[in-house]
Amino acid sequence: MLNPIRKFIEFGTHNSLSDDVNRRIRVVNMFSAVGMGLTFFLGLRALFAQDTLLACVLLSASILFAISHKIQSMIGAKQGSIISAMVIIVCLMSLMLILVITGGNAGTGPLWIFTVPPVTMFFTGFRRGLFALTGFITLVIVILFTPDNALLATEYSYEFKTRLIYSFITISFLSAFYEYSRQRSYSTALYLSEQFERQARYDPLTTILNRRGGQQQLEQEISRMQRNKKPFSIALADIDRFKSINDTFGHDAGDEVLKQVAEVFSRRLRTQDGLSRWGGEEFLFIFPETNEKDAQLVTEQIRENLSAKAISVDGKSHRVTSSFGVCEVTSLISLTTALNLADQALYRAKRDGRNKVCAASELTSKSNL
Numbered sequence: 151m152l153n154p155i156r157k158f159i160e161f162g163t164h165n166s167l168s169d170d171v172n173r174r175i176r177v178v179n180m181f182s183a184v185g186m187g188l189t190f191f192l193g194l195r196a197l198f199a200q201d202t203l204l205a206c207v208l209l210s211a212s213i214l215f216a217i218s219h220k221i222q223s224m225i226g227a228k229q230g231s232i233i234s235a236m237v238i239i240v241c242l243m244s245l246m247l248i249l250v251i252t253g254g255n256a257g258t259g260p261l262w263i264f265t266v267p268p269v270t271m272f273f274t275g276f277r278r279g280l281f282a283l284t285g286f287i288t289l290v291i292v293i294l295f296t297p298d299n300a301l302l303a304t305e306y307s308y309e310f311k312t313r314l315i316y317s318f319i320t321i322s323f324l325s326a327f328y329e330y331s332r333q334r335s336y337s338t339a340l341y342l343s344e345q346f347e348r349q350a351r352y353d354p355l356t357t358i359l360n361r362r363g364g365q366q367q368l369e370q371e372i373s374r375m376q377r378n379k380k381p382f383s384i385a386l387a388d389i390d391r392f393k394s395i396n397d398t399f400g401h402d403a404g405d406e407v408l409k410q411v412a413e414v415f416s417r418r419l420r421t422q423d424g425l426s427r428w429g430g431e432e433f434l435f436i437f438p439e440t441n442e443k444d445a446q447l448v449t450e451q452i453r454e455n456l457s458a459k460a461i462s463v464d465g466k467s468h469r470v471t472s473s474f475g476v477c478e479v480t481s482l483i484s485l486t487t488a489l490n491l492a493d494q495a496l497y498r499a500k501r502d503g504r505n506k507v508c509a510a511s512e513l514t515s516k517s518n519l
């Protein structure tokens with residue numbers, strides 16, 4: 151029993167859509183279901199009571215509510231949910247105006263207009279909602295207060311009309327205030343979650359990606375490689391004798407060196423390349439759609455750039471170098487193996503005297519010497 155209801159409410163929602171769009175789709179679905187059911191029931195009642203005009207209006211509204219649900223599947227969820235919401239609002243407002251004009255059942259029709267402010271605010275947002283509600287209440291005032299009740303098919307007392315308007319304006323303000331607060335809280339929550347997400351992926355010192363960010367980038371690169379069947383390369387870099395910089399000039403100077411090294415490393419990269427701080431003074435490069443030979447060439451240039459640059463900290467100039475281990479990642483080896491090979495190549499570059507680039511393919515050839 152619950153499953154069809156859930157299916158109806160979830161109809162059109164999708165993981166790829168934002169939470170806000172999915173929520174609007176659910177509310178459109180829920181509202182069209184409630185609107186459809188209620189107007190259908192009231193329409194049948196009016197039909198049995200032989201109030202043909204009211205029955206026609208209510209049953210037509212019921213059909214329009216049903217259509218608003220279908221629009222989402224016909225046009226596509228995102229655009230469709232907006233159009234469905236518009237259909238619901240126009241339908242709701244028209245129905246309410248007719249109920250105000252005719253009086254509905256025993257003159258109680260106008261009481262339904264209180265459903266208009268929350269629905270309009272939710273579907274159209276704060277600004278458009280205020281605009282739409284102002285238009286609606288203006289029409290209601292014109293209908294109720296046209297001299298000699300010229301636009302009314304029923305009679306209301308003056309007190310009833312004025313109280314109806316006052317209470318409608320009160321409910322409209324409350325709904326507008328609620329919608330405004332909701333939108334503010336939503337944007338604050340969104341901003342904070344983006345900030346947290348950023349903090350979780352970026353290294354505050356160097357401002358490049360941290361290990362977590364680098365790992366995510368690697369996973370994306372693996373999926374791209376599986377799609378387009380082109381290998382990519384990675385390079386691990388480790389600053390040479392970094393401990394002595396810390397020991398001689400202090401930890402803050404070491405931090406400044408790390409920042410400037412990250413800057414030098416980023417400068418040579420193409421937009422599609424990746425750079426992350428893999429560990430303390432260790433960096434990971436990702437070169438998409440690049441074989442080991444080309445990655446080695448780029449890494450060689452990066453190595454030269456760093457060794458040629460004087461890194462200045464507190465007025466003192468430091469010559470900083472780094473060693474690199476490069477490895478090509480293909481679908482034939484796992485990422486762990488590739489990282490391991492890059493690490494071994496880096497170790498070899500260190501052993502060979504530092505300030506060097508060593509490729510994983512050289513490991514076996516060299517060890518055979």
Ligand SMILES: Nc1nc2c(ncn2[C@@H]2O[C@H](COP(=O)(O)OP(=O)(O)OP(=O)(O)O)[C@@H](O)[C@H]2O)c(=O)[nH]1
Pocket residue numbers: 388389390391392393394396400401402403404405408429430431500504
């Ligand atoms: N200032 C600073 N130092 C760090 C940071 N992270 C790691 N380190 C230091 O980096 C140094 C790394 O030293 P080692 O791994 O011994 O290697 P090394 O001195 O660079 O020598 P080789 O790698 O063999 O060339 C350690 O002293 C760490 O304390 C950091 O965020 N800031």
